[in-house]
Amino acid sequence: MNKPTSSTVILGTGSYLPERIVSNNEMAQIVETSDEWIQTRTGIRKRRFAAEGENTSHLAAAAARRAIEDAAIDPSEIDLILVATMTPDMPFPSTACLVQSQLNLPQCTAFDIQAACTGFVYGLNIAASMLQSGNFNKALVIGAEKLSGILDFEDRTTCVLFGDGAGAAVLGRSNTPGVGIIGGIGGADGSNPEVLCQPGGGSAIPPTHDSLDQRRHFLKMNGKEVFKQAVRVMNQASTDLLKKTGLAPADLSLVIPHQANLRIIDSLTKRLNVPTESVFINLQDYGNTSAASVGIALDEARHAGRIQSGDHILLVAFGAGLTWGASMLKWQE
Numbered sequence: 530m531n532k533p534t535s536s537t538v539i540l541g542t543g544s545y546l547p548e549r550i551v552s553n554n555e556m557a558q559i560v561e562t563s564d565e566w567i568q569t570r571t572g573i574r575k576r577r578f579a580a581e582g583e584n585t586s587h588l589a590a591a592a593a594r595r596a597i598e599d600a601a602i603d604p605s606e607i608d609l610i611l612v613a614t615m616t617p618d619m620p621f622p623s624t625a626c627l628v629q630s631q632l633n634l635p636q637c638t639a640f641d642i643q644a645a646c647t648g649f650v651y652g653l654n655i656a657a658s659m660l661q662s663g664n665f666n667k668a669l670v671i672g673a674e675k676l677s678g679i680l681d682f683e684d685r686t687t688c689v690l691f692g693d694g695a696g697a698a699v700l701g702r703s704n705t706p707g708v709g710i711i712g713g714i715g716g717a718d719g720s721n722p723e724v725l726c727q728p729g730g731g732s733a734i735p736p737t738h739d740s741l742d743q744r745r746h747f748l749k750m751n752g753k754e755v756f757k758q759a760v761r762v763m764n765q766a767s768t769d770l771l772k773k774t775g776l777a778p779a780d781l782s783l784v785i786p787h788q789a790n791l792r793i794i795d796s797l798t799k800r801l802n803v804p805t806e807s808v809f810i811n812l813q814d815y816g817n818t819s820a821a822s823v824g825i826a827l828d829e830a831r832h833a834g835r836i837q838s839g840d841h842i843l844l845v846a847f848g849a850g851l852t853w854g855a856s857m858l859k860w861q862e
């Protein structure tokens with residue numbers, strides 16, 4: 530093993546959103562809701578839903594293709610594929626394996642990460658550690674979700690919140706010290722899984738006619754409880770990571786939070802005491818895309834010219850589990 534003393538850097542990013550745009554007014558034709566209610570409570574105006582037959586692996590592969598092109602590497606250099614998702618094409622094999630095949634990537638280590646909306650951030654931190662071990666050279670980290678496949682379109686309290694999409698990054702090493710992913714942090718508390726879960730379909734409640742009749746294979750959420758926890762854990766993860774990396778909120782050029790709800794992001798912005806202009810928000814267009822959200826936002830922030838070499842960027846997320854995590858980047862082109 531050749532243990533490097535170098536940095537782990539993001540060599541390229543990519544994202545993919547399915548074509549079909551679904552407005553709040555369209556959702557109001559499915560459940561009793563309104564554009565006004567959704568926008569006021571969440572900030573969401575529209576979301577994307579994947580086409581029939583367009584699965585999480587296809588969204589993931591499309592985003593990955595763009596990230597590989599952006600990184601300008603030969604795909605044969607990739608020796609680690611991580612896909613963060615809570616909506617895999619199927620329980621097994623992993624979506625990472627399906628992406629390996631669809632993109633004709635090397636037959637390398639490939640596995641899924643299940644950390645719900647924190648998945649992409651967990652993925653970056655895990656990939657960075659694996660690259661730093663010296664056992665891997667180039668990692669493809671993808672967050673991808675087809676949440677429309679597990680939404681209960683009879684439950685207005687959840688189905689209006691989520692959308693489909695994928696974000697990806699290619700990671701490699703650089704000899705310049707102190708750049709790239711300069712710190713990571715993560716956590717989990719599994720003591721209250723029912724506040725946000727898909728109860729049916731696993732080994733606890735295998736799919737039966739009864740479980741389907743009781744709609745247990747759909748996403749369930751106690752929104753109020755999740756809201757409270759989200760603000761607390763994202764603030765804690767951000768504060769802890771700032772401390773760990775020796776940075777202050779004023780050092781941050783950009784904060785990219787998980788795009789779940791504008792009110793959650795506003796609370797975090799206030800608690801962190803960072804200017805609103807330094808917080809990236811695109812949830813109005815895509816809703817909550819779970820594990821894909823931070824990856825999509827990172828890619829869009831780059832294309833919008835919001836990220837320059839030398840910038841400190843905080844990525845922070847929370848999700849079902851409860852899970853939370855943050856990554857600190859010092860961007861290097």
Ligand code: ACO
Pocket residue numbers: 561562563566567570571645646647685686687689725750751752753755756759789790793817819847848849
């Ligand atoms: N349209 C119209 N009315 C609605 C809708 C809707 N879509 N949904 C709920 N309501 C009604 C409720 O029935 C309730 O009516 P009632 O007072 O007559 O009972 C009223 O609106 C208020 O409902 P609340 O649940 O109190 O609304 P709240 O202000 O808490 O907002 C929300 C709900 C948006 C879900 C909020 O709690 C939230 O954002 N929570 C966090 C959710 C989140 O971030 N989830 C992602 C987690 S990440 C992951 O891992 C997937």
